Amino acid sequence: MHDVGWKVGGKQGEGIDSTGEIYAIALHRMGYYVFTYRHFMSLIKGGHTNYKIRVADEVVRHHGDLVHVLIAFDQTTIDENWRQLAPGAVVIYDGATFQAHLPDGLQAHLCDVPLTGIAKEAGGAIMKNMVSIGVTAAVHGIDPTAFLPVIQDKFGKKGEAVVQANLEAVRQGYAYYRSHYDVSIPMPPLPQQRSSDHLFISGNQATGFGALDGGCRMLAAYPITPATEIMYWLIEHLPKQGGVVLQAEDEIAAVNMAIGANYAGVPAMTSTSGPGFSLMMEALGLAGMSETPLVIVDVQRSGPSTGLPTKTEQSDLNEALYGTHGEIPRVVLTPRTVEECYRFTADAFALAERYQVPVIVLSDLYMGMSAQSIDRLPREEVTRDRGRRMSDEDLQALAPGAYVRYDDSSPTGISPRSIPGQRNGRYVALGNEHNGIGLEVEEQYIRVAQANKRRRKLAHFAHQSGVSVDGVKDAPFALIGFGSTHGVLEEARAALARQGLTIKHIHLSRVAPFPAEDMMAALAGVERALVVELNQTGQLADLIRKEVGFHDVLSNCLKYDGDPIELREILARAEQVFPTGVLQ
Amino acid sequence: MSTMKDFKAEKPTWCPGCGDFGVLNAMQRAAVALGLEPEDVVVVSGIGCSGKMSQHFGGYGLHSLHGRSLPTAQAVKLANRNLTVFAAGGDGDGYGIGMGHFIHAIRRNIDITYIVMDNHIYGLTTGQASPTSDVGSQTKTSPRGTVERPIEPLQLALSERCGFVAQAFSGDTKHMAQVIERAVRHRGFSLVNVFSPCVTFNKVNSYEFYKEKLVNLDADPAYDCHDRLAAMRRVAEADNLVVGVVYEDTEQPAYDDAVYGYPEEPLAHLEPRLSDAMYEEILATFR
Structure with missing residues (x-):
């Protein structure tokens, strides 16, 4: 190159x-x-x-x-x-x-x-x-x-x-x-081959486009750097498709609006950054408890609190994984590229409706605001699914009032939804623990049955996100990252390989449900791994330890000064961590 | 045609004598009078005794978070404009934790009906001061009497030019049903604040208290509910103790009539698919 x-x-x-x-x-x-x-x-x-x-x-x-x-x-x-x-x-x-x-x-x-x-x-x-x-x-x-x-x-x-x-x-x-002056610096040669698309697009634009193509027809959001560009993009394009962008009075309203629209049968999302995401935590639980599809895009910026509002970070990982009181099933996607910003955001709507859970897409300022040239968008790979729904005929075939929205006998945990307006499909969606028809109850056996039903839904979760491995598959050394650092870690892997290190690059494009099996396989035989992430406490490394172990194998490479990580910073840390003598 | 029976669900769990029974009854009566089918009505409630309304009213229900019935209900309505959407909550839910949404729902003017069961007390948490508790109210959190002035919901709504402002009383469900019916017919956001006595934790603002003091504006032929400034004066003079339609402005366009691109057909009925041609058109903007 x-x-x-x-x-x-x-x-x-x-x-x-x-x-x-x-x-x-x-x-x-x-x-x-x-x-x-x-x-x-x-x-x-x-x-x-x-x-x-x-x-x-x-x-x-x-x-x-x-x-x-x-x-x-x-x-x-x-x-x-x-x-x-x-x-x-x-x-x-x-x-x-x-x-x-x-x-x-x-x-x-x-x-x-x-x-x-x-x-x-x-x-x-x-x-x-x-x-x-x-x-x-x-x-x-x-x-x-x-x-x-x-x-x-x-x-x-x-x-x-x-x-x-x-x-x-x-x-x-x-x-x-x-x-x-006569100093000149030559340009690189023009690329030999170039795809017909050759797009110039940022992560935020790709996220907006993905939402539109994935079926999103309502965005409710509150302006916040660095996520507002998603709102701008959708304000331009959603109304042309019969959709609506609501500028909410705050992020609490925004997320509850998205829940309301999804409940009523319209794929809807909210887009935000850290401070707004924090305000959404209670509603995240409502979506989980009421089994209402919900898509939240968090374009991370430097925290905590107001932090560095215009700088990048990957420090909302724990919040995305664990945020909200109580326990809910959730999906957390961490796109590695702008192509995946498009595709995973589109997929998020299918996953939210298929599993009836909140889906969080974790992007960050670096990926969101960096416009870049790519060959094409992977439209043919987009998952399209409106999930299990009761048809009007299904409901008519039931005795009056016999529809059980939260049927806990469902082996997959997933029970078909009805949509307001459908005859004989009445139920109450709610954040209280509830019985099958959505009435609040406190009987222990119902509580346990419903909690288990919700948990079962992701037991057989399938999506093409997860773990990617680049480089020498059985290498003893590994670089590990998630989300937007994929590009720089690939460059680091190539640089270290050129220096003679047998190395691979393991990258997570999903952190929940955690792809434990694939991660175990990727880490098998690794003697030393450098976990590169843009936060202070090593949230990804902690997650890997919790999910698959390898405590003695993982070292941290952390950056949290607000700037995106540079290749030379990773290489300097690699020199400390990987065995001396191997590197030239 | 639907009947009262169609709008009945499980037996309500409120205390015997609770004002919320009257509200439920009036909502059901209004739904019948409007010729609605139960499946075309969505009640979105917040948290508190009032929050049980979504489970007790026999339509679709969404029992949302504390204070968040309004944003949720507004989106339900935008998602499917064929639905009749109620937001329901109490004074703590709507004028305390959820107050911010109230003002913005007024200015957004989405066509929903907001019913607040105002009992001047936190009931479900067993008797704490609320945003509408009168000064001096002795409650568990104000044993020596409250010192904060109460919210005045009608004046607040009037000052924000809410298109439909009404008040009702649980002791007169027949009248309340008429008020709610008019509120639903109003195109745009409507507020119905209801004096709904808490018989367990508020011995002051009782049925007797209101019966003695309330003035019915609907029964006053001289009252013009289209004059906003006169409405504010009348409500102030009566120290908020009025019932009936206080103000209606039929000129303001509802959000869905005004916002660009909003389709005639309910959003929920449209197939959310981007055509190949449109995809290509958008793709070209990135070249």
């Missing part, structure tokens, strides 16, 4: 995101695979923000450790990001704005380009972002006209004059760099 890293940074409100997005889409449309990562703060104007793009000639699942071209709109951008500069990197700054300086001894080229001055000549200071894209094009030897289609998409509504001015800004930036 060949790749380069590009980053633009400055104050929030300077158009950093749109600069990054224009450049990323342009590269994507040229045929490259890009992976983007937005670093931002919980404020609107000021502060430091940056947009990282990794460009490659094959699919990349991580934003990469290195930056080869850095566009710095202020010194803070250099101070915050110089550690990522690759040897020989180009740093572009505007000497009319500030005098840039790099740490002593750093091998990088500081290039002063009058970004704002060129932009003013082209038609307005606001276009300094476009000038910087032109400069980048010059560094990489990309023809500036390649940006025209994206500029037309972005500014076409504002008229041809605006389009031409922006294109001119790109051209002038290109020309200036060409005539003043």
